[in-house]
Amino acid sequence: MSDPTSPIGWGIQLAKLWTSSGQTFPVRVKDIALEVTKARFPEPVGCVIPHGISGIDGMLSKRQKKKDWCISYDETVTVPGRINFTIAHELGHFLLHRQQRDTFQCGQLQMLEYDSPESRRIEAQANTFASYLLMPRNDFDAQVDGHELSFELLGHCAERYETSLTATALKWLEFTTEAAMLVVADHDEFICWTYCSQAARRIGAYKPPGEMLPAGVLEEIRSKALDARKFRRVAPGVWHPSEEAIESVIVSDQFEQMIFLVRFPFALSVDHEEEPESDAFSDLAEKIQGLR
Template identity: 60%
Template sequence: MSDPTTPAAWANQFASLWMVCGQGFPVDVKEIALEVTKTRFSDPVGLVRAHGIQGIDGILSKRKRGDWCISYDETITVPGRINFTLGHEFGHYLLHRKIREEGFQCGQAEMLDYESPESRKFESEANKFASYLLMPATDFRSQIEGQVVTLDLLGHCANRYGTSFTATALKWVELTDQPALLAMARDGFICWSYPSRRARLLRTYLPPGTPVPQSSLRRLNSAADINRRNQGSRVPPGVWHPELEAEEFVIISDHFDLAIFLVRFPYAGMVEQAEEKDWDAFTFFENRAQG
């Protein structure tokens, strides 16, 4: 079997193998890494274990015996974070171990820092691999097809795939045919935003440093508004788009002090789509960082 050349192709190969074998979700990254690599590669993953180092989510390291070890921070309490970390480090193993033999040490800063020129390519590719392995596009579409997004729907998908809310929401925006925007914010300013395919045509992208709308900050900071946050709130034009009303969900992020804003534009009507190449979330961030 020839080796794939892209993160998505690698992930699709392993995800297909997992499903063909009749396995359910979530995908067991540890089992795949240990069992498949020992029969396929001369330098397999020989050990997957907790490393006991807080602040370092995952490590890929080469052992003296010539095989590789994937280790993770077992103290992480956010549901799905460990699973995604294992997928991320396995992606480094498949894609990058021959390029950087000293291995990788990854925290959330590396996994989310799409602007860093030093780590942008490797981290983006490892994230893409983990996303496609844990949340195969065909199965994910079957879960969301014909449904309006709600936090309950995203929670269902996060539970099914064993992924964090952030990774699941990003995957939904990547695959949905609805105009929608996912924005990550810290201290009242946008860190990054990712529009869906239809939303890009509406020019909904918000560059880093854009202030978060004041009404959204008030909803985020109002503990009494928790039920409304979960249900979503209709907001007028001029908040998230100059001309379009929107429906806004505010999600407390599972990464540090960040907040997620998931914004739908259900009143935009049908948008005529020109031919454009395929995009996915992590390619979008990599290309955007390159200008």
């Protein structure tokens, strides 16, 4: 079996290796990191251990004396699924970038917004690899096909793959044919970032960072208790100038954020020039600080 050269190629190959061996989800990234690299590389990943360093989600370090590599992670992280994604992210650095340097330190900031374009590129690649390893497209399709997309359904997928709700939602937006977007706002009611599916981009759906949440949305969230299981039909002019939307929202008290899932199921497709293919984790690396 030849080694892939891209983050997507590596993610797909290792996910297939995991499922074809009869294993179930979630993918145990630690096992893959130790066993696969031992079989394929002269200087493999020799250990995957907690490091107890606050502010550093994950690290990949070369151990010169042992002639191998160590993946370590912050075991105190409380966000469900974040540790699994972090280990996968560091494995991505090993597979794709270990020839470039001997140490990688990845915190919330570094994962998506390093200072240099090159650092942003390799962080985005590690995120992309992790998403394809942990959330294989064919299995994700099997979980969501025939169901109306909701935070509850995305939560089921997040539990299955041991990933965060945000990472899971971004993966769905990456491949869905539905016009939909994820909008994250702070508790001051300003938008932090938006990520749109390709179909949503084609109808011009987008809310820029720094903009206030729409007035119709603010009235609703101030007057009612929010329930992620409930949908709200929203008139044109709120989330989109001319399209009706279906909205649901959850509140993250830990990160002081509101996360909106906005779908445009009644939108008619509009012919545009073909857009270059991209993935959510690569694109979002240019826009936000903090993913998992």
